[in-house]
Amino acid sequence: MSDDRERRKAERAERREKERASTTNDRREEESNQEENKLVGEIDELKITFNMTIDKLAKDIKRQDKIMSRADKRQRKEYDELQDRLVEVTALQESQKKLMDSFIELIAGAIDAKSKYTGGHCIRVPELSMMLVKEASNSDEEPFKEFKLESEDELRELNIASLLHDCGKVTTPEYIVDKATKLETIYNRIHEVRTRFEVIHRDLTIEALEKKLAGEDVSTVDAWLEVEHKKLVEEYEILAIANVGGEYMKDESKEKIREIASRTWVRNFDDTLGLAHEEKQRVLLEKSETPAVEQLLSDKKRHIIEREYFDYEEYERFGFKTKVPENLYDLGELTNICISAGTLTYEDRFKIQEHVVMSIKMLEQLPFPENLKNVPLYAGSHHETLIGTGYPRQLSAEDMSIPARVMAIADVFEALTASDRPYKEPKTLSASVKILSFMAKDKHLDPDLFKLFLSSGIYKEYAKDRLKPEQIDEVDISQYL
Amino acid sequence: MENLNFEATKYTPEIKLDATSGIISLVGKSYPENTFEFYKPMMEWLENYFEENAQDVTTVNMEIIYFNSSSSKLFFDFFDLLDEAKDDNTIKINWIYDEENESAEEAGEDFVEDFEDLDIELVTK
Numbered sequence: 001m002s003d004d005r006e007r008r009k010a011e012r013a014e015r016r017e018k019e020r021a022s023t024t025n026d027r028r029e030e031e032s033n034q035e036e037n038k039l040v041g042e043i044d045e046l047k048i049t050f051n052m053t054i055d056k057l058a059k060d061i062k063r064q065d066k067i068m069s070r071a072d073k074r075q076r077k078e079y080d081e082l083q084d085r086l087v088e089v090t091a092l093q094e095s096q097k098k099l100m101d102s103f104i105e106l107i108a109g110a111i112d113a114k115s116k117y118t119g120g121h122c123i124r125v126p127e128l129s130m131m132l133v134k135e136a137s138n139s140d141e142e143p144f145k146e147f148k149l150e151s152e153d154e155l156r157e158l159n160i161a162s163l164l165h166d167c168g169k170v171t172t173p174e175y176i177v178d179k180a181t182k183l184e185t186i187y188n189r190i191h192e193v194r195t196r197f198e199v200i201h202r203d204l205t206i207e208a209l210e211k212k213l214a215g216e217d218v219s220t221v222d223a224w225l226e227v228e229h230k231k232l233v234e235e236y237e238i239l240a241i242a243n244v245g246g247e248y249m250k251d252e253s254k255e256k257i258r259e260i261a262s263r264t265w266v267r268n269f270d271d272t273l274g275l276a277h278e279e280k281q282r283v284l285l286e287k288s289e290t291p292a293v294e295q296l297l298s299d300k301k302r303h304i305i306e307r308e309y310f311d312y313e314e315y316e317r318f319g320f321k322t323k324v325p326e327n328l329y330d331l332g333e334l335t336n337i338c339i340s341a342g343t344l345t346y347e348d349r350f351k352i353q354e355h356v357v358m359s360i361k362m363l364e365q366l367p368f369p370e371n372l373k374n375v376p377l378y379a380g381s382h383h384e385t386l387i388g389t390g391y392p393r394q395l396s397a398e399d400m401s402i403p404a405r406v407m408a409i410a411d412v413f414e415a416l417t418a419s420d421r422p423y424k425e426p427k428t429l430s431a432s433v434k435i436l437s438f439m440a441k442d443k444h445l446d447p448d449l450f451k452l453f454l455s456s457g458i459y460k461e462y463a464k465d466r467l468k469p470e471q472i473d474e475v476d477i478s479q480y481l
Numbered sequence: 482m483e484n485l486n487f488e489a490t491k492y493t494p495e496i497k498l499d500a501t502s503g504i505i506s507l508v509g510k511s512y513p514e515n516t517f518e519f520y521k522p523m524m525e526w527l528e529n530y531f532e533e534n535a536q537d538v539t540t541v542n543m544e545i546i547y548f549n550s551s552s553s554k555l556f557f558d559f560f561d562l563l564d565e566a567k568d569d570n571t572i573k574i575n576w577i578y579d580e581e582n583e584s585a586e587e588a589g590e591d592f593v594e595d596f597e598d599l600d601i602e603l604v605t606k
């Protein structure tokens with residue numbers, strides 16, 4: 001009996017269990033179906049998004065491709081254009097450089113052509129400075145070991161400076177540049193003509209007197225006249241020699257000149273006639289009634305030409321130190337004939353020196369590019385020394401770069417050896433080197449560059465090119481090295 | 482809505498966004514250092530404009546002479562934005578270029594090809 005119960009119980013339990021299991025299964029199945037549907041939905045959605053993304057990506061890639069290939073094409077085109085432009089610009093630059101160089105040479109040639117005093121100076125100085133600066137750059141010896149020209153531009157800079165160093169001379173009056181004798185000036189020949197009238201005037205008087213005095217002792221008069229004439233001729237010779245300014249004039253000579261100058265003559269003609277306004281104003285500064293007793297030579301107010309305008313402030317701003325004379329010119333006859341050395345007065349000398357002032361002012365006005373910015377400096381220091389005695393800035397050694405020192409030597413050597421100047425006999429090579437050596441000893445020129453100039457043989461090379469055969473003699477350079 | 486103006490620089494175009502007249506213009510070169518940063522204010526302004534401030538007719542005048550690749554990428558985005566806005570707005574686009582400027586012409590043709598539904602006109606100067 002209990003076995004039966006037990007079995008039924010077990011059967012019920014099993015049935016229940018089965019039932020439970022079957023409901024759970026149904027539910028599970030249902031749930032699983034639902035999930036499946038949801039998943040499919042999501043997958044579909046994902047698929048759509050995915051496709052859209054892929055589409056967008058594909059489109060983007062296509063776009064990106066297009067953008068890049070277009071950009072490459074554009075870049076290549078721009079590159080080609082740039083290359084073409086570069087070629088054009090380079091050619092233009094080259095032709096402009098040529099034009100500029102020709103202009104510079106034209107100016108240098110014009111300065112040379114303007115005055116026979118300078119001859120071929122501006123064209124020849126660059127030859128010398130180029131030779132010497134290259135030598136200094138190549139030298140491995142002190143003090144040039146550190147000095148190296150880095151580029152063509154640096155060479156060009158000094159070449160241009162050398163060509164233009166005297167460009168200020170275009171502003172120097174020719175009669176000062178070419179003033180070959182002490183009494184030389186721009187001259188109104190009315191004075192000469194008037195003097196001849198004076199002579200004829202006297203001759204007429206003398207003739208009348210001679211007729212009147214017909215009865216006097218002839219030999220006594222002749223002897224006297226001979227002495228007087230001889231004295232006059234001698235005095236004229238002294239004056240004439242002094243006028244050339246060949247040698248230094250001592251104080252005794254000046255005294256003698258003053259004595260000669262004190263001779264008098266009587267002027268019967270009005271010396272204010274035939275003059276232009278400016279000169280007339282000056283002549284009227286002195287009384288002019290006739291007859292007047294005049295000195296043979298004199299310093300008069302009319303001989304002073306006043307400085308009308310001078311910008312001292314600008315002069316200082318540029319760093320120019322050379323003293324400016326109060327007057328522009330002094331044409332005084334005595335003053336000029338008594339010039340101690342050379343033919344130039346204090347005022348004339350300043351006018352001559354002013355050419356560097358003008359060179360500097362002119363060159364500093366030019367917009368030189370960065371690689372040529374030293375042109376005004378090099379050109380402007382060709383008359384400076386190493387000890388502050390030069391002009392116009394009175395520079396010293398520390399202000400003088402090697403190219404500037406090179407220019408100074410080239411300038412002097414060309415001037416010394418030139419054979420195309422009418423006012424002087426050409427010097428021999430040895431005499432020129434000797435003068436150069438004095439200047440180097442006095443630190444007016446750089447002693448090391450002077451030695452390099454000799455030891456390198458540049459002096460000889462230049463002489464062969466530019467000096468006359470009769471100027472070239474043997475130079476014993478060992479005494480200078 | 483405020484108008485937005487950018488002056489041209491060496492590397493960026495002049496940009497004039499005028500909400501009152503509905504005229505949008507870009508003129509010049511486009512080589513910004515950071516293109517997306519540079520055009521961000523313009524893009525934001527445009528979104529804002531089309532959302533609620535658009536005029537009946539919006540005219541876009543583009544005269545871009547030279548441009549880098551990130552700029553052309555940005556211009557595609559710009560046209561995408563216009564493409565989205567075109568259903569609710571009337572948009573007229575003028576792509577202006579110099580006859581000699583082949584690159585600008587080609588870029589214009591690319592935009593026409595990619596955005597068939599936009600009213601883009603290529604205008605030579």
Ligand SMILES: [Fe+2]
Pocket residue numbers: 165166355356382383
């Ligand atoms: Fe000079």
Ligand SMILES: [Fe+2]
Pocket residue numbers: 121125165166382411
């Ligand atoms: Fe000189």
